Amino acid sequence: MPVHVFIIASLIKSVIVLLVLLTGVAYSVWLERKVVGHIQNRWGPTRVGPFGLLQPLADGLKFIFKEDLTPPHVYRPLFLAAPMIALIFALTSISVIPFGNSITVSGYSIPLQITDVNIGLLMILGITSMGVYGVALAGWSSNNKYSLLGGLRASAQMVSYEIALGLSLVGVLIQSGSFSLRTIVDAQGGHFWGFIPRWNIFHGQLIGFFIYLMAAFAETNRVPFDLPEAESELVAGYHTEYSAMKFAAFFMAEYANMITVGCLATLLFFGGWHGPIGGPPWVQALLPVFWFVVKVVCFIFLYIWVRGTLPRLRYDQLMSFGWKFLLPLAIVNLIATAIAVVW
Amino acid sequence: MSLHLILFLVFGAICVAGAVNLLVQRHPINSALSLIAVMAALAGEYLLLGAEFVAAIQVIVYAGAIMVLFVFVIMLLNAGEEEETKGSRVASLFGVPGMLTGAVLMAWVVLRRSGTEPVSIGALPGHPTEIAHLLFHDFLLPFEVTSVLILIAIMGAVVLASKPEATERKAD
Numbered sequence: 419m420p421v422h423v424f425i426i427a428s429l430i431k432s433v434i435v436l437l438v439l440l441t442g443v444a445y446s447v448w449l450e451r452k453v454v455g456h457i458q459n460r461w462g463p464t465r466v467g468p469f470g471l472l473q474p475l476a477d478g479l480k481f482i483f484k485e486d487l488t489p490p491h492v493y494r495p496l497f498l499a500a501p502m503i504a505l506i507f508a509l510t511s512i513s514v515i516p517f518g519n520s521i522t523v524s525g526y527s528i529p530l531q532i533t534d535v536n537i538g539l540l541m542i543l544g545i546t547s548m549g550v551y552g553v554a555l556a557g558w559s560s561n562n563k564y565s566l567l568g569g570l571r572a573s574a575q576m577v578s579y580e581i582a583l584g585l586s587l588v589g590v591l592i593q594s595g596s597f598s599l600r601t602i603v604d605a606q607g608g609h610f611w612g613f614i615p616r617w618n619i620f621h622g623q624l625i626g627f628f629i630y631l632m633a634a635f636a637e638t639n640r641v642p643f644d645l646p647e648a649e650s651e652l653v654a655g656y657h658t659e660y661s662a663m664k665f666a667a668f669f670m671a672e673y674a675n676m677i678t679v680g681c682l683a684t685l686l687f688f689g690g691w692h693g694p695i696g697g698p699p700w701v702q703a704l705l706p707v708f709w710f711v712v713k714v715v716c717f718i719f720l721y722i723w724v725r726g727t728l729p730r731l732r733y734d735q736l737m738s739f740g741w742k743f744l745l746p747l748a749i750v751n752l753i754a755t756a757i758a759v760v761w
Numbered sequence: 762m763s764l765h766l767i768l769f770l771v772f773g774a775i776c777v778a779g780a781v782n783l784l785v786q787r788h789p790i791n792s793a794l795s796l797i798a799v800m801a802a803l804a805g806e807y808l809l810l811g812a813e814f815v816a817a818i819q820v821i822v823y824a825g826a827i828m829v830l831f832v833f834v835i836m837l838l839n840a841g842e843e844e845e846t847k848g849s850r851v852a853s854l855f856g857v858p859g860m861l862t863g864a865v866l867m868a869w870v871v872l873r874r875s876g877t878e879p880v881s882i883g884a885l886p887g888h889p890t891e892i893a894h895l896l897f898h899d900f901l902l903p904f905e906v907t908s909v910l911i912l913i914a915i916m917g918a919v920v921l922a923s924k925p926e927a928t929e930r931k932a933d
Contacts, residue, residue, distance in 0.1 A: 496790070496794075535813070536813065536888075537813045537814060537817050537889070540814070540817035540818070540821065541817060543817075543821055543825075544817050544820035544821045544824075544825060545820075547820070547821050547824075547825025547826060547829075548801075548820065548824060548825055550825070550829050551797070551829070551832070554829070554832055554833070554836065555790075555794075555832075557836070558790065558832075558836045566836065569836065570833065570836055570837060573829055573832070573833050573836075574833065576829075577826060577829050577830065577833075580825075580826070597814075597889060
């Protein structure tokens with residue numbers, strides 16, 4: 419592939435993926451308000467457009483036109499940088515996620531992924547581990563005790579659960595023998611006995627998936643692990659002092675992280691874009707992407723469902739759950755997978 | 762000038778600028794953030810050498826985990842701005858020339874004396890499989906000894922950090 423084709427294709431892919439991701443972020447918020455509304459026996463947004471579908475647009479406009487307050491007592495450089503750090507790292511991690519096979523456009527085979535690196539999984543872990551700084555610095559630079567407590571809680575929680583998260587992925591890595599997300603997905607094609615898909619979750623990684631799921635909920639600061647922004651004790655946690663687009667940046671980062679976590683779970687445990695395929699050639703080309711999106715949306719629905727169902731944990735429960743239950747379980751899962759593979 | 766050389770110079774400049782900023786800044790959190798920039802730029806240099814795995818580990822372990830703990834401790838202790846005393850002025854008077862001499866000496870030794878050849882990209886093993894082979898085959902004993910050493914250090918930290926009164930009271 420010549421260089422200029424590569425650059426043009428990468429640019430087009432980046433723009434499309436970014437637009438889809440940001441739309442996905444906006445509509446996950448809408449879906450969350452709608453689903454939580456129905457769980458709590460009310461309607462959720464209904465006024466703006468049919469089924470309240472234009473609500474994200476209205477919210478976006480409101481965020482842009484709101485007064486952007488910067489309290490006088492904050493440490494200004496970091497106060498301004500923190501939302502940017504959070505959003506940049508949340509959006510960057512999507513760049514190595516593959517969402518389908520390659521398609522052929524005028525003779526060039528273009529992989530459906532912004533960039534295919536052979537250490538894709540490690541890159542995602544690295545980028546998300548840098549995302550902690552956005553939350554921690556927001557809490558510290560706000561110069562407010564609630565924000566500081568929220569930031570401290572967030573960084574302690576994310577560092578603790580990162581270990582269980584990383585270890586839960588090692589089982590998948592041992593089975594597929596590669597860090598490349600594309601190779602991991604390709605290894606999950608086909609079926610057991612003709613009907614059960616050969617996804618990693620049916621291939622001995624059931625426990626690994628549940629460890630990943632729980633650690634991922636904690637990593638993204640979602641219910642029941644949303645102690646960094648526990649409104650009954652900390653006002654709003656690390657983003658108490660933020661308003662307008664700066665607050666929206668944290669909000670978008672949280673939902674973008676949710677989508678990334680859903681993508682990663684789909685790729686590692688649920689066979690990525692594999693699914694029933696048939697019909698004319700253009701349908702066959704697009705169906706993998708469709709299956710991938712469907713699986714990710716299921717994850718986001720699961721997130722919202724859990725938020726509408728479970729109460730928040732206490733802080734000591736959170737820490738002892740992470741260190742005394744998830745971590746040993748992840749180590750046992752890792753050893754069992756290693757023995758099974760060597761056998 | 763090739764793209765690799767340009768990127769090498771850019772990352773090198775970020776590294777040096779971050780390291781100097783680390784020393785110049787008065788507030789510990791700014792110093793810690795400069796150190797994160799140094800580590801991230803170092804990861805970029807590793808990538809240029811073709812060592813993707815080391816680069817990723819550099820970001821995950823150093824920039825992502827260890828520096829989070831640094832920032833965490835600074836936040837927890839609410840460490841304020843550094844105070845300037847007579848001693849610190851004397852230290853900078855002797856320290857800066859001393860450090861410059863050391864850096865020049867080290868650069869001279871590396872460039873002139875050690876007979877190191879420039880390494881072309883991808884010439885050294887950087888693939889995870891090769892690194893795993895080195896760690897768990899050729900250097901298995903040093904690797905395991907290091908892990909035992911780290912375990913001892915963790916146990917030492919726990920012993921030093923635990924309050925003796927609290928354990929005695931529990932024993933009664």
